Structure formats: C-alpha cells, structure tokens
Amino acid sequence: xxxxxxxxxxxxxxxxxxxxxxxxxxxxxxxxxxxxxxxxxxxxxxxxxxxxxxxxxxxxxxxxxxxxxxxxxxxxxxxxxxxxxxxxxxxxxxxxxxxxxxxxxxxxxxxxxxxxx
Amino acid sequence: xxxxxxxxxxxxxxxxxxxxxxxxxxxxxxxxxxxxxxxxxxxxxxxxxxxxxxxxxxxxxxxxxxxxxxxxxxxxxxxxxxxxxxxxxxxxxxxxxxxxxxxxxx
Numbered sequence: 639x640x641x642x643x644x645x646x647x648x649x650x651x652x653x654x655x656x657x658x659x660x661x662x663x664x665x666x667x668x669x670x671x672x673x674x675x676x677x678x679x680x681x682x683x684x685x686x687x688x689x690x691x692x693x694x695x696x697x698x699x700x701x702x703x704x705x706x707x708x709x710x711x712x713x714x715x716x717x718x719x720x721x722x723x724x725x726x727x728x729x730x731x732x733x734x735x736x737x738x739x740x741x742x743x744x745x746x747x748x749x750x751x752x753x754x755x
Numbered sequence: 756x757x758x759x760x761x762x763x764x765x766x767x768x769x770x771x772x773x774x775x776x777x778x779x780x781x782x783x784x785x786x787x788x789x790x791x792x793x794x795x796x797x798x799x800x801x802x803x804x805x806x807x808x809x810x811x812x813x814x815x816x817x818x819x820x821x822x823x824x825x826x827x828x829x830x831x832x833x834x835x836x837x838x839x840x841x842x843x844x845x846x847x848x849x850x851x852x853x854x855x856x857x858x859x860x861x
Contacts, residue, residue, distance in 0.1 A: 673851070675853075682842065682853055682854065682855040682856045683791075683799065683842055683844075683853040683856070684853070685850050685851045685852060685853065688849075697849050699849075699850040700756075700850070733798055733799075735799075740787060740789075740804070740846040741789045741801055741804040741805070741810075741846060742789070742791075742799070742801060742844075743804075743810070745798035745800075746798065747798055748798055
C-alpha cells in the first residue's frame with residue numbers, strides 16, 4: 639500500500655536550517671508530484687510547494703521563495719524539504735502529500751519542527 | 756492568490772444531525788475543490804475531490820456540491836467519529852490554498 643514516512647521531530651534555534659525527509663513506498667515514486675504543507679499550532683493548512691520527482695522541477699509558494707528548497711533522490715524514493723533562516727513562527731507540523739489528479743490522496747504523518755531560542 | 760473562506764469556523768451538533776460546511780473561493784475555480792478531514796494529532800484525510808466525488812472508502816454520509824465560487828460539504832447524519840476539523844482546498848491554480856478549517860464538535 640502507499641506509504642509516506644517522514645523523519646522525526648526537530649528542535650532548532652532561530653536562524654538555523656532544517657531538513658525534513660519523506661520516504662515513499664507502494665507506488666512508482668516518479669509518477670506523482672509530492673507537495674509540502676505545513677500547519678502551525680492551532681492554525682490551518684498552508685501549502686509550501688511541490689516537486690515533480692521525475693524531473694526535479696519545483697514550484698514554491700511566494701511566501702517561502704528563497705527560504706525553501708525541495709529536492710528528491712530517486713535512488714531511495716525520498717523527497718526532502720529544506721527550510722532556512724528559521725524563525726519562531728516556522729514552528730509547525732510539516733507534511734508531505736502525494737498528488738493524484740489534483741488531489742492529495744496520501745499524506746505523511748507529519749514532522750514537528752520547533753524553533754526556539 | 757485564490758482565497759478560500761470557510762464558514763462557520765466551528766459548530767456544535769448532535770449525533771444524527773445534518774451538518775453543512777461552506778467554502779467560498781475569491782474567484783471562479785470550476786470544480787477544483789477538495790475536502791479533507793483532520794482528527795487531532797493526525798494528518799488530513801481526503802474525503803471529497805473535484806467538488807462532489809467521494810474518495811474510495813469514505814462513508815456515503817459525506818457528500819460535496821458546488822461549482823464556480825461556492826462549495827458545500829454535507830454530513831447527512833453526524834456520527835461520533837466525525838468529530839474533526841474539515842478543510843477545503845482549491846487545486847485550480849498554484850499556490851494551492853486551503854480554507855481556515857471548520858471544527859465540528861459534538
């Protein structure tokens with residue numbers, strides 16, 4: 639079955655960077671876009687960007703341009719989200735999600751990133 | 756960016772009630788709306804795609820309707836396990852945006 643497994647919780651200080659990984663299984667990794675969505679405590683869902691695992695092409699939300707980088711390693715069917723220059727308001731749960739025909743049909747369990755001095 | 760405005764932000768209902776949640780887009784988006792259910796501490800789960808198509812495995816008491824700018828998620832007979840927050844999402848254009856969520860309490 640389709641599985642998206644994310645890396646564990648991270649604690650970072652302001653100004654640092656974080657990498658969250660999303661390892662997929664149960665389907666052809668290069669066949670579907672992967673998106674990243676975050677959710678701050680008590681808040682709604684916020685789309686950050688997406689990667690085409692086949693080509694590596696990316697699209698980012700304007701809000702995160704210059705701070706977020708999405709990459710993938712097809713040899714280990716894993717996508718990565720790097721977020722730099724972390725601030726306290728980047729504290730959130732970060733999700734990866736598979737796109738199937740314009741909907742997110744499978745999600746990872748989420749990775750909590752806490753930014754605090 | 757396309758704004759998605761959900762209402763209400765929360766609601767309280769009883770088991771067996773019919774519940775409706777609205778989502779309004781800031782511009783016409785055809786039927787490019789999806790609905791997700793999110794339980795506390797869990798990832799969102801796809802319920803409805805393309806405004807009115809039921810995702811496989813989702814109970815038939817969930818339904819969606821609408822096109823253009825106005826969309827509705829309906830739970831025909833609320834069950835205790837439906838306690839959750841519900842999110843609409845537009846997939847018409849990037850950045851794909853979500854509503855602020857509707858918390859359903861029993």
